[in-house]
Amino acid sequence: MNSSDPPLTLHAALFRIAEETATAKDLTSFYAAMHSIVAQLMFAANFYIALFEPHTNIITFPYYVDEHDLPPPPRPRGRGLTEYVLRTGQAHLITADDFRALRTQGEVDLMQTLAVDWLGVPLKAGDVTLGVLAVQSYSEAVRFNQQDKELLTFVSYHIATALSRKRSQEALRASEEKYRHLFEQAPIGIYRTTPDGRILDANPALVEMLGFESLAQLTERNLQTSGFEDPGERARFAALVLRNGELRDHQTTWLRRNGSSLHVREHARAIYGPNGELRYFEGTVEDVSERRKAQESLRIFQRAIEQSPVTIMLADTAGNIEYVNPKFTQVTGYAPEEVVGHNPRLLKSGETSPHEYARLWQQISTGGEWRGEFHNRRKDGTLFWEAAFISAVTDATGKVTHYLAIKEDITVRKAVESVMRQQHEFVEVLREVVTAINSTLDLNEVLDRILSNISRVVPHDAGRIMLIENGYARVARTFGASQHLFNLETHWSPMPVSVTRNLRTVFETGRPLIIADIAAYPGWIERNVLTDMRANLTAPIRSRRGIIGFLGLDSVQPGFFDETHADRLLALADQIAIAIDNAQLYERVRAHAADLEARVAERTAELQAANVKLQELDHLKSKFVANVSHELRTPLANVKLYLELLETGHADKQSHYLATLHREASLLQRLIEELLDLSRLELGSRPLAAVPLDINLLIQRLLTDRRALIAHRGLHLQTNLTPDLPTLLADQTMIAQVLTNLLTNAVNYTPKGGIITVNTAIRTALEQDWLTFSVADTGPGIPVKDQAHIFDRFYRGESSRNGAVPGTGLGLAICQEILRRHQGHITLDTESGRGSTFTAWLPMGKPRHDQETSAGQTNDVPLAVESLRL
Ligand code: ADP
Numbered sequence: 001m002n003s004s005d006p007p008l009t010l011h012a013a014l015f016r017i018a019e020e021t022a023t024a025k026d027l028t029s030f031y032a033a034m035h036s037i038v039a040q041l042m043f044a045a046n047f048y049i050a051l052f053e054p055h056t057n058i059i060t061f062p063y064y065v066d067e068h069d070l071p072p073p074p075r076p077r078g079r080g081l082t083e084y085v086l087r088t089g090q091a092h093l094i095t096a097d098d099f100r101a102l103r104t105q106g107e108v109d110l111m112q113t114l115a116v117d118w119l120g121v122p123l124k125a126g127d128v129t130l131g132v133l134a135v136q137s138y139s140e141a142v143r144f145n146q147q148d149k150e151l152l153t154f155v156s157y158h159i160a161t162a163l164s165r166k167r168s169q170e171a172l173r174a175s176e177e178k179y180r181h182l183f184e185q186a187p188i189g190i191y192r193t194t195p196d197g198r199i200l201d202a203n204p205a206l207v208e209m210l211g212f213e214s215l216a217q218l219t220e221r222n223l224q225t226s227g228f229e230d231p232g233e234r235a236r237f238a239a240l241v242l243r244n245g246e247l248r249d250h251q252t253t254w255l256r257r258n259g260s261s262l263h264v265r266e267h268a269r270a271i272y273g274p275n276g277e278l279r280y281f282e283g284t285v286e287d288v289s290e291r292r293k294a295q296e297s298l299r300i301f302q303r304a305i306e307q308s309p310v311t312i313m314l315a316d317t318a319g320n321i322e323y324v325n326p327k328f329t330q331v332t333g334y335a336p337e338e339v340v341g342h343n344p345r346l347l348k349s350g351e352t353s354p355h356e357y358a359r360l361w362q363q364i365s366t367g368g369e370w371r372g373e374f375h376n377r378r379k380d381g382t383l384f385w386e387a388a389f390i391s392a393v394t395d396a397t398g399k400v401t402h403y404l405a406i407k408e409d410i411t412v413r414k415a416v417e418s419v420m421r422q423q424h425e426f427v428e429v430l431r432e433v434v435t436a437i438n439s440t441l442d443l444n445e446v447l448d449r450i451l452s453n454i455s456r457v458v459p460h461d462a463g464r465i466m467l468i469e470n471g472y473a474r475v476a477r478t479f480g481a482s483q484h485l486f487n488l489e490t491h492w493s494p495m496p497v498s499v500t501r502n503l504r505t506v507f508e509t510g511r512p513l514i515i516a517d518i519a520a521y522p523g524w525i526e527r528n529v530l531t532d533m534r535a536n537l538t539a540p541i542r543s544r545r546g547i548i549g550f551l552g553l554d555s556v557q558p559g560f561f562d563e564t565h566a567d568r569l570l571a572l573a574d575q576i577a578i579a580i581d582n583a584q585l586y587e588r589v590r591a592h593a594a595d596l597e598a599r600v601a602e603r604t605a606e607l608q609a610a611n612v613k614l615q616e617l618d619h620l621k622s623k624f625v626a627n628v629s630h631e632l633r634t635p636l637a638n639v640k641l642y643l644e645l646l647e648t649g650h651a652d653k654q655s656h657y658l659a660t661l662h663r664e665a666s667l668l669q670r671l672i673e674e675l676l677d678l679s680r681l682e683l684g685s686r687p688l689a690a691v692p693l694d695i696n697l698l699i700q701r702l703l704t705d706r707r708a709l710i711a712h713r714g715l716h717l718q719t720n721l722t723p724d725l726p727t728l729l730a731d732q733t734m735i736a737q738v739l740t741n742l743l744t745n746a747v748n749y750t751p752k753g754g755i756i757t758v759n760t761a762i763r764t765a766l767e768q769d770w771l772t773f774s775v776a777d778t779g780p781g782i783p784v785k786d787q788a789h790i791f792d793r794f795y796r797g798e799s800s801r802n803g804a805v806p807g808t809g810l811g812l813a814i815c816q817e818i819l820r821r822h823q824g825h826i827t828l829d830t831e832s833g834r835g836s837t838f839t840a841w842l843p844m845g846k847p848r849h850d851q852e853t854s855a856g857q858t859n860d861v862p863l864a865v866e867s868l869r870l
Contacts, residue, residue: 010151013037014158021162030166031063034133034159041151043142044135046115049123050082051131059083059131067138068113080111081118082132089129091121091153093144117144121156125164133159189264189285192271195278197224197234209287211257229253229261241270241281251288263289311386311407314393317400319343319361331386331409333379344405347376349383360390364403367392373410384411426568429456434575443583450551450576451479457572458565460553462533466495466503467541467549467580473497480554502538507547512539512566512573517558537561539569543577551576620793627794631671631808635664667806674810677737678793681817688821692727693735695760695773695842702739703758706747714752720759728771728842734818735842738826741811742775742838748805750779750835762844770824774839781832790828791816815840 016037024030031049038044048064048071057077064071077083081099084107085092094102095117102108115136123130133156137144183190189206193199199219210227212218221227223234233252241247246269254262268283305312305325311332314323321339329335332347339346352374360370369391377383386407393402433453437446447465454463462480466473472494497503501523506513515536518524524536533554541549551573555561642661649657680686699721710717739758746756757776762769779799782790786797794809812826815838819826823843830836 010041010154013041013155017155017158017162021166024166027062027166027170030163034162035063035065038133038135038152038155041155042135042144042148043137046136046138047134049131049133051123052077052086052129059086066112066136072112078111079107079109081108081120082111082134084108085120085122085132085134086129089122089124091149091156092119093146093149094118094120113138116140116142119144119149119152121149121153123156123160123163125160128164130160130163186284189287190283191285192280192282193223194280195238195270197222197227199223200280206285209256209262209285210254211260217257227254229255237266237268238281241268242278245270247283254285262287263292265291309408311405311409313344313405313407315344315403315405317402319403322402331378331384331407332376338379347374349375349377351375364390364392365400367394367398367400374407384409385414386410426457429453430568430571430575433457433572434579437575437579438582441583441586443580443587446576446579446583447477450579451477454479454551454553454572458537458553458561458569459555460537461555463551463553465541465549465551465576468497468547469494471497473500473503473550476549502536503550506538506540506550510540510542510547512537512570514561514563514566516561519558532556534558535560537565537569539566539573541573541577541580543581545581548577548580624793627809628675631794632668635668635671638664639668667808671808671810674808674814678810678814678817681734681814681821688731689733690729691732693730693732694725694727695735695771696721696723696725698732698736699739699758699760699773702736702743706743710747710756713747715747715750716753716755718755718757720757722760722762725760725762725771726844728844730822730842731818734821735840738815738818738840739773739775741815742840745811745838746775746777746779746836748807749799750777754778754835763841765841769844770841771844772839772841774837776835776837778835781834781836782828782830783832787828787830791826812838 017034020030020033020037024033034049035044035047038047046066046068048061048066051060051062052058053060058074059077059082060074061071077086081092081094084102096114099108099110099114099118103110115138118134118136120132120134123133133152135144135152183203186203186205189203189209191199191202191206199221202215202218204215207213207215207218210218210221228234228237230253237247237250237252240250246267248267250266250268252264252266254264256262265286265288266283268281270278271280271282273279308325308327311328312323312325313321313328315321320341320343324334324336324339328339332339334346356372360372363370369389371387371389374386374388375383376386387410388405388407390403390405392400393404395401433449433456436453437449440446440449450465454460460480462478464475464479465477467476468474473496474494495503497507502513502515502521505523513536515521515524515538517534518536519534521536533556535555535558536552537555538550538552540547541551551569553561553565553569639661642657642664645657646654646661677686699719703717703719707717743756743758750756755778758773759776760771760773763772764770780802783798786795789795790797791812792809793813796807796809799805800807800809816826819840819842824841827839827841828836829839
C-alpha cells in the first residue's frame with residue numbers, strides 16, 4: 001500500500017470502488033485495489049479479506065497482507081474472530097482485552113498473532129454475507145476507534161456489492177471462456193446461421209469437416225442455396241426445426257467444399273428474439289461417414305449372422321445365452337426369447353459326458369477353443385447332431401466377455417455317414433459270408449454255413465431255406481428261435497409254389513416280399529406252426545437256371561422287416577444261389593466221376609477176368625497140346641511096335657499083331673476124327689446145317705442101328721419118348737453125334753445086365769421152354785472128384801480106367817460144344833453105384849444165326865481154336 005497517497009474522501013473512495021470494479025482485470029487486482037482504497041481511509045498495514053462458502057462451510061483468505069502472519073490456508077469455519085463476525089453478522093472492534101474476555105466466554109480462540117486492535121466487518125451484499133473484511137494493529141501507537149468502525153462498515157457494504165458483481169463477472173467470463181474453448185476444441189461441428197441460411201459462426205471442426213481453410217471462407221456459403229447434397233434439404237430441415245423448435249438425430253448429407261458428400265448427424269434448434277421473432281438456427285454437426293460405414297458393416301455382419309446357414313450363439317461369461325440367430329430356432333425349435341438368459345444345457349440330450357463338458361469349459365474359459373460334436377435335443381424332443389466350434393470373445397485387455405458358439409446341424413451328414421458305414425459293414429459281412437459259403441462245394445455244408453452267417457446280414461428270430469423240387473418248395477434247413485418246432489421237418493411237407501401265395505408272389509416277381517404281419521396275410525399257410533412269429537421276409541434264390549428256392553426269415557415283431565433288410569437278403573440270396581449252383585454242379589460232376597470210376601472198375605474187373613480166362617485157356621492149350629501129342633504118340637508107338645513085330649516077331653503071332661495094329665489104327669483114326677470134329681466145331685468151319693428136326697424120329701432111327709450092339713453087350717434098352725414134340729431147328733448130324741456119344745458111353749461104362757433108358761421131354765427152366773433128350777444108365781455112376789472134369793478134353797474118369805474102356809476123353813467135350821452151338825447145354829445127374837443120366841437141353845426158340853454164333857465163339861476162345869488147328 002502506498003502511504004504517500006493523499007487520504008481519500010469517502011465520496012472519492014466510493015467512486016474508486018465503482019471504477020476498480022469495472023476495470024480490475026481479475027479478482028486479485030480487485031482485492032488489491034480495495035486494500036489501497038481502505039488504506040487511504042485508515043491504517044491498513046494489516047488487511048485481509050476472508051470469504052465464506054456456506055455450501056462447503058470453508059473459509060478462504062484470497063487476500064491477506066500482514067506484518068506478522070502469513071496468509072492462513074482455507075479452513076472449516078472455526079472459532080476465530082473472522083467467524084465471530086460471521087456468526088454475529090455485526091462489525092466488531094476488538095481490543096486485546098476484549099479478545100481475552102471473549103475467549104474466556106468461549107466465544108473465540110486465538111488463531112493468529114494477537115492484535116492490539118482488531119476491526120472486522122461483514123461483507124454483505126443484500127442478504128448474503130460473502131465474508132469478512134478486517135484490519136488490525138499490533139502497535140499501541142495505532143488504535144482504531146468507533147469512527148473507523150463506522151467508516152469501514154460503510155465502505156464494506158460497497159465493497160461487498162462490488163465484490164459480488166465482480167465475482168459474477170468473473171464467473172461469467174470463466175464460463176464464457178470455458179464454452180468458447182469447448183466451441184473451439186469440440187470434435188463435432190457447431191454453427192449458427194441466419195434463418196435464411198447464411199452462416200454466421202462455425203467452429204474449426206466444422207470448417208475443417210467441410211474442407212474450408214477458414215471460417216471467413218465458410219461464411220461465404222449460404223445453406224439455402226448450397227451445402228446440401230439434396231437442394232431441397234434445407235427447406236425440409238427448416239420446416240422440421242420450426243415445427244418442434246428443435247431437431248435431434250437428423251441424418252443428412254452435406255457437401256464439402258470440393259463437392260464430395262459428407263454424411264452427418266445434426267442436432268439443431270431455433271433461437272427466437274425477445275419479441276418471438278426467429279433469429280437464428282444453431283446446431284451441431286457430426287461426421288457419421290465412418291459410423292455409417294461401421295453401421296453398414298455391422299448391418300452386413302448382422303444380416304450374415306441372421307442368414308447364416310450355421311447356428312450362432314453368444315453367451316455371457318456365466319454361460320447364459322445372450323443371442324441366437326434364426327438358424328438356431330430353425331434347428332432347435334426354440335424361439336430366441338425362450339432361450340435368452342438360459343444356459344445352453346437345455347439342449348442337452350445327456351449323451352455327452354460331464355467330463356467332456358468340464359473339458360469344454362476349462363478350455364474356453366481360459367481363452368481357448370473347443371471343437372466337437374453334440375447329440376442334442378430339439379424342443380420337440382427329437383435328437384439332432386451338431387458340430388460345434390466354441391471360443392471365448394475377449395475385450396481389448398484380453399478379458400473374456402462372451403462365449404461364441406458356431407454350430408452346424410450335421411444330422412443329415414451323420415445319417416448319411418451312418419448309412420454308408422452300415423453299407424460298408426454290410427458289404428464287408430457279405431464278402432465274409434460269401435467267402436465262407438463259397439469255400440466249400442458240399443451242398444450240406446453250404447447250407448450250414450448260410451445258416452450260421454445269415455443273422456450277420458439280416459436280424460431275425462427264425463428262418464428257413466427252401467429249395468424248389470418239381471414245383472414244390474421243400475424246407476432244406478430251418479434255424480433260429482422255435483427251432484424245436486421247425487426241426488420237426490416232417491411237419492413241413494413240401495409246399496406247391498404255384499398255390500402258396502407268398503411263395504408264388506416271390507417266384508413270379510423275382511423280388512423279395514415283406515409281410516408286416518402274417519396274421520393279416522390271407523395267403524399264409526403255416527399259421528399254426530408259427531404262432532409266435534409275426535413278420536416275414538422272403539427272398540428268391542435266383543440262379544442261372546431261374547429261381548431255385550427261397551430264403552425266408554421271421555420275426556416275432558410285426559412290421560420288423562424293411563426295404564433295407566429285403567435288399568440285403570436278396571443280395572445274400574443271390575450269393576447263396578451261386579454257392580448252391582456250384583455245389584449242385586459239383587455234386588453232378590462228382591456223381592459222374594463216381595459213375596465213370598465204377599465203370600472203369602467194372603471194365604477193369606472184366607478185363608482181369610478175361611485175362612484170367614485167357615491165362616486158363618493158355619494153360620488149357622498147353623495141356624491140350626501135351627495131351628494131344630501124348631494121346632497120339634501112344635497108339636503111334638504101338639503101331640510102330642507091331643509093325644516091327646510083323647517083320648521080326650513070331651510068324652504064328654502075325655494075326656495077333658495085325659489085330660492089334662488094326663485096333664491101334666482105329667483108335668488113331670477115331671482120335672484124329674474127334675479132334676477134327678472138335679476143331680471144326682470150335683472154329684465154326686463146320687457150318688450149322690439147321691433143319692426142322694423131329695427128335696423122337698432121330699432117336700428111333702439111331703436106336704434101330706444100335707439095338708443089336710446093345711443086346712450083344714447084354715444090356716437092355718428102354719425108350720420113354722414124349723409124343724408129339726414140336727420140331728426144332730437144329731443140325732441133325734450134330735445132334736445125332738451127341739446122341740451117339742452118350743449112347744456109346746452108356747454102353748461102354750454099364751456092366752452086363754444093365755438098363756439104358758432114352759427119353760425126351762419138354763421142360764421149363766430159366767424162364768424158358770426146353771426140348772430135352774437124355775440117356776440114363778444103371779452103371780457105376782461118376783464119382784464126385786470126376787464130375788467137374790468129365791466135360792474137359794481128354795479127361796478120362798475112374799470108370800474108363802477101371803474097365804479098360806477104350807476112348808479118347810473127347811466125346812463129352814464134343815457133346816458140350818455141339819449143344820453150346822445150339823444155345824443149349826448138357827447136364828449130368830449121377831450117383832455113385834446107381835448110374836448116370838446125361839441130359840441135352842435145346843432151347844425151343846429160334847436158334848441164333850450160325851454166322852453170329854460162330855463169330856462170337858471165335859472171339860471167346862481164340863486160343864482153343866488155335867490149339868485145335870495144330
Ligand atoms: P471116353 O469115354 O472116351 O473116355 P468121354 O468124354 O466120352 O471119353 O467120357 C469121359 C469119361 O466120363 C469117361 O472116361 C468115363 O470115365 C466117364 N463116363 C462117361 N460116360 C459114362 C457113363 N455112362 N458111366 C460112367 N462113366 C462114364
